Amino acid sequence: MRIDFTKMHGLGNDFVVLDARERPLPPVDAPLAAALADRHTGIGCDQLILLEPSRAGDFRMRIFNADGSEVEACGNATRAIGLLHGRPAAIETRGGIVRSTPAESGISVEMGKPRFDWEAIPLGYAMDTHAMPVAWEELVNPIAVNVGNPHVIFFVPDPYAIDMARIGPMIETDALFPARINVNVAGVTARDAITLRVWERGAGLTRACGTGACATAVGAIKRGLVDRRVTVTLPGGPLVIEWRDDDEIVMTGPATEAFRGSFEAADYGIAV
Structure with missing residues (x-):
């Protein structure tokens, strides 16, 4: 099984994005996130981003740091996902709902209070x-x-x-x-x-x-x-x-898609 990813960054803070909103993926856990984030033996990133369906927002964003720990929020990743989504969105995170909107200078995000x-x-x-x-x-x-x-x-x-x-x-x-x-x-x-x-x-x-x-x-x-x-x-x-x-805190700035690719699930110990 090959799994598609999108590599993105916001001002150099870079992400590997896995999209499970329409096509379910095998479970993503801390060891997998750390393996994909490794810049020598994986794809390489600061954070792994997993997009999933949500009942609270348009979709859910889960954020794993390079060490595999899952965290509540990431502003640069939210701008990147706003760019990937391409239209206004209410995004569920562990830190609450954040809202992204395309803007002339990039993506604006309402980060909450x-x-x-x-x-x-x-x-x-x-x-x-x-x-x-x-x-x-x-x-x-x-x-x-x-x-x-x-x-x-x-x-x-x-x-x-x-x-x-x-x-x-x-x-x-x-x-x-x-x-x-x-x-x-x-x-x-x-x-x-x-x-x-x-x-x-x-x-x-x-x-x-x-x-x-x-x-x-x-x-x-x-x-x-x-x-x-x-x-x-x-x-x-x-x-x-x-x-x-x-x-409300509003952050505005650029986001960039770097490239797209795929990896073989078995290479990272993913059972399918």
């Missing part, structure tokens, strides 16, 4: 998430926000001066974060501009992270550092984030 209470992040114990009284070396007093998945944001003079490959996994797996955490280091350069780098939970240092851009923009707005519409520039390129007055 941010949550700041410590249980929603979640944290290991109660604390003020607006200015957390914690530090990891030079990274101090972050803000935590859940935008479908959990993020902690540090505002620093120069995000590129931080050794994210070393300190990112240290923070991601800290006992303070029982579900692990996405780690963002951000520099505010203007009232409408932020520079951002992200260590992504289960994927590592990434060229772009849509939910990270959303969380960072909301955190900067919450602290009064920027206005409610801001361009967040990641290593892969810019995203426009708006935190509307109705509390």
Whole structure:
């Protein structure tokens, strides 16, 4: 049995997409996701995306990180799937319903409303998430926000001066974060501009992270550092984030289909 896939990316954050909306596929689990994501022996990606039928939305999107862990949300993947779908859609995720709409500058996604209470992040114990009284070396007093998945944001003079490959996994797996955490280091350069780098939970240092851009923009707005519409520039390129007055976060940016292909199910131990 051969299984079709589509390779896509959003600002370099890349995905292998399996579409089971009309044709059922064999079960997808963590070992399969990790095997397909491997850049040496698999297809290679940051996340494996599985599309399935849904009763709550137009379809369901499941997201597996490169290590096989399944997560709640992915903004870049949502834009990619919006492009693949080709028309407005309500997409069911583990983090809730998100809505994608084709736009002149790419795909706009309504990402939902941010949550700041410590249980929603979640944290290991109660604390003020607006200015957390914690530090990891030079990274101090972050803000935590859940935008479908959990993020902690540090505002620093120069995000590129931080050794994210070393300190990112240290923070991601800290006992303070029982579900692990996405780690963002951000520099505010203007009232409408932020520079951002992200260590992504289960994927590592990434060229772009849509939910990270959303969380960072909301955190900067919450602290009064920027206005409610801001361009967040990641290593892969810019995203426009708006935190509307109705509390909804809207992300707009590009998505790209790279190529299509297929693989033999038996090569990855899939029983059919």
